[in-house]
Amino acid sequence: MHDGYARAMPEDAETRHSRRARQLLLAMSRSSAGWSQEHVATLLTGFGFLERDSGAHSFYRHPQHPDLALAVPRSRRLRPYVVADAVRIVGRLQALEEEESER
Secondary structure, X not given: OOOOOEOOOOOOOOOOOOXXXXXXXXXXXXXXXXXXXXXXXXXXXXXXXXXXXXXXXXEEEOOOOOOOEEEEEOOOOOOHHHHHHHHHHHHHHHHHHHHHHHO
């Protein structure tokens, strides 16, 4: 069944999430200004989110945690709150994954 979401890149063999996504998460958590939609796409897909494009936005959701979802406008420079939301949603994903690994 095709749900309209593009499949995320395969996970890196050595790590659960891509190195580039982890680097972006660190940089974006330090400053949420000056980032593009492409940066947020790299961050979210690197952490396993699926992407679906529709109109003026790209929509991201995580396949194991469908409640983790975010709409990102397609613009050259994103508002800082959009980047902060992306960082926050990845943080929630990491917390959920940590809880699951402790079980």
